[in-house]
Amino acid sequence: MSDFDFERLRRWPDVEAANLFASDAADHLILDEAADALESARPGEVVVLEDHYGALTLGASALHGATGIRVHQDALSGEQALARNAAGAGLAGAFRSLDLGEELLAGARVVLLQLPRSLSALDELASTVVRFAAPDVRLFAGGRIKHMTTAMNTVLERYFGRIDVSHARQKSRVLVATEPRSVPRELAGELPHAAWPRCEEHPDVGLTVCAHGAAFAGTTIDIGTRYLLEFLGRMNTDARGDEGAIDLGCGTGVLAAALALRNPGIRVLATDQSAAAVASARATMIANGVADRVTVVRDDTLTGRPDASAGLIMLNPPFHIGASVHAGIALKLFDDAARVLRPGGELWTVWNSHLGYRSVLNRVVGPTHQVGRNAKFTVTVSTRR
């Protein structure tokens, strides 16, 4: 076995801080549990899902000789971190990043997975593995015990006949799923593998919301988002740039779809760094008949947009990073919204009132007014100075 220095991995361009790490004990346990399978795999038979920053992919390559690894990560920042870490370790040629689907999983016999938090995300991953991988595929799904629940085993049991649970090590565990079922039990009789994305009608707001497993809020409408929807009619949609308006961190695209439906002449750009969000938002636009006016792209913040180019940005910022509550990501989104807004352009934001974002919005974007507040949320509009 050769050597690999996990300490050299970085999270960049994701938020970095002293209490946030680029690899964890679950990465090490997954690699150890899968060691024999990895070492006997032929080129192209190993797939890595939801690697955080590259520890699984680069560990499988450097420590266990896996080649032709195919990788899918929902977070663009994770994908970019893997690429940078691979370049730093001289392993850029060891893997390819792909969308969740057939090209990723066809013929896979060893799949490594950092368990996602959401059961829906796990459901879509497991169902896609079973749909496309080899009949003798082995899935090594690990995580920190504090984030694991027995409901995860139940999800895996829908798709696999056998689940073995590893011993615990450094507060981590691995579920080894084998004997994939040809047709998932609950879905037998329905279209077996067409369950994602799922769509739900919301007649109260006149929208259909479509969601892949890992998308924020699934097919429901988040209560903060629902509150921001009440203010759509007050947003300045006259200010037209190339983008018209931007839904930053669009998730399933609720805000973009609702704005487009309300303003038949407007063009909207919806962006998110999550692959599942982007696929979901595209499906939502089609379901609401606005796909011709809403462009959905995967981007980290608004990196692909020029300075001072937009008149309106809507944002319901995230405030959880993995397990740790951290304002870093919201601040990064505020910063980039400020860069992309033209002078006089508006940032409409909804946030949990206890987060007290008003002063930071004042400082980063421009004069910020509270336009609404309910028991939980505050809606502000910040005008770019």
Ligand SMILES: C[S@@+](CC[C@H](N)C(=O)[O-])C[C@H]1O[C@@H](n2cnc3c(N)ncnc32)[C@H](O)[C@@H]1O
């Ligand atoms: C609270 S959710 C809101 C989703 C959607 N706008 C809604 O209201 O239902 C925040 C979204 O921000 C996205 N996000 C997080 N970090 C991001 C980044 N660096 N760039 C773009 N989007 C990001 C997440 O993937 C998530 O979909």
